[in-house]
Amino acid sequence: MNAQRIFDRARADTQPPLCYPPYTSTAKRAPLEPLIPIPPTALELGSPLVPLHTCPALCDLTQAGRAPPLGERIIVSGHVTDEDGKPLVGVLIELWQANAAGRYKHLHDTHDAPIDPHFEGSGAVVTDADGAYRFITIKPGAYPWRNHPNAWRPAHLHFSVFGACLLTRLVTQMYFPGDPLLAHDPIFMSIANRAARERLVAPLDWSLTVPEFGLGYRFDIVLGGRSGTPGEQA
Amino acid sequence: MRMPVTAAQTVGPFFSIGLNGRLAPPPRPPQPLMTGCIRDGDGAPVRDAVLEVWTLANPHAVHFQRTATNDGGVFAWALGEDSTALLELTGCWTVLLFLRGLLRPLLTRVYLPSHLPPAHDLVWSRIPLARRATLIAQEIPSAVPAYRWDIHLQSTLDGSAETAFFDCASAE
Numbered sequence A: 001m002n003a004q005r006i007f008d009r010a011r012a013d014t015q016p017p018l019c020y021p022p023y024t025s026t027a028k029r030a031p032l033e034p035l036i037p038i039p040p041t042a043l044e045l046g047s048p049l050v051p052l053h054t055c056p057a058l059c060d061l062t063q064a065g066r067a068p069p070l071g072e073r074i075i076v077s078g079h080v081t082d083e084d085g086k087p088l089v090g091v092l093i094e095l096w097q098a099n100a101a102g103r104y105k106h107l108h109d110t111h112d113a114p115i116d117p118h119f120e121g122s123g124a125v126v127t128d129a130d131g132a133y134r135f136i137t138i139k140p141g142a143y144p145w146r147n148h149p150n151a152w153r154p155a156h157l158h159f160s161v162f163g164a165c166l167l168t169r170l171v172t173q174m175y176f177p178g179d180p181l182l183a184h185d186p187i188f189m190s191i192a193n194r195a196a197r198e199r200l201v202a203p204l205d206w207s208l209t210v211p212e213f214g215l216g217y218r219f220d221i222v223l224g225g226r227s228g229t230p231g232e233q234a
Numbered sequence B: 001m002r003m004p005v006t007a008a009q010t011v012g013p014f015f016s017i018g019l020n021g022r023l024a025p026p027p028r029p030p031q032p033l034m035t036g037c038i039r040d041g042d043g044a045p046v047r048d049a050v051l052e053v054w055t056l057a058n059p060h061a062v063h064f065q066r067t068a069t070n071d072g073g074v075f076a077w078a079l080g081e082d083s084t085a086l087l088e089l090t091g092c093w094t095v096l097l098f099l100r101g102l103l104r105p106l107l108t109r110v111y112l113p114s115h116l117p118p119a120h121d122l123v124w125s126r127i128p129l130a131r132r133a134t135l136i137a138q139e140i141p142s143a144v145p146a147y148r149w150d151i152h153l154q155s156t157l158d159g160s161a162e163t164a165f166f167d168c169a170s171a172e
């Protein structure tokens, strides 16, 4: 029951701040007043009636077009758990990404790289009885953005994750190991704690890699929330 | 053993590729609705925001809908036939706001002037008096219930006050 669950205030260094000057868009968009601390109510703890049916599950992004998309096929898989390590079943994961050339299929993406007519770049799955999920897709390309002169985003997948209630809601990005752009990316570097940052980098995993098919990357996700035992110290 | 919560990252400008399939259809007048504009610290409309609106459907479940701003920074969500009954239950809508330039989402609420919470309300009582007005929608004259609520990410030179945003956790 969510009523017995404990949701701790995020440790300041393991989550990004709202205002982070190297990410220039935060300057005019991040609130300047301090956030007002409030306790959870039924609204923040209630289970969402998410209309899952409005969009069919799509775990293989390479099958959405009439022909396979260009690029390096990969498998991205992992488990979704709470802070106690308990697998979370039936969690909706939405994914979106650029194509292999680093171009989004979006009206406002003006990067001069080709659109792949066979790649939409969106997927959605629900975690199974073990809290596991698995996508097949292609590795996205790096792309330029206008944050600072010669700014490039490292290759990344956008993840949106729905847990048991509003307080577990997570939108994040997954990165690839060994990417030299990571250290120069203000969005990635906004997380001050190095270990917390590195957890967004999905390691290559041989058990997920399918011979003659594609490399596998493991991206485990931990949503907020833990069971409360009376007297336990946070 | 405690597992550390995965860090958040911005939703970025191209979220509609992944999230549009689950956007609620925009309300069609004369459908009851809540509408408004999101503005940044320069007063410029924010054209790439996602709003997730959570209302109590019953004491244990929350009704969820997702909407996005248009090119004018304007959003709208349908209040539904049962909105008055829902309001008796909750008194407000809770909104999670995602946008480019926000590294993690913002949590806020909108109340109706006719359904303001009592002074001892757990959440309302914590909002400084001077900031409460930023969370109260204004009625739009209309045949059906319609309300306007603008969101200001920062206060602006023309006198708009920054909307009150929350940090929700079990312990203080």
Ligand SMILES: [Fe+2]
Pocket (backbone or CB within 6 Å): A098, A153, A156, A158, B012
């Ligand atoms: Fe991106």
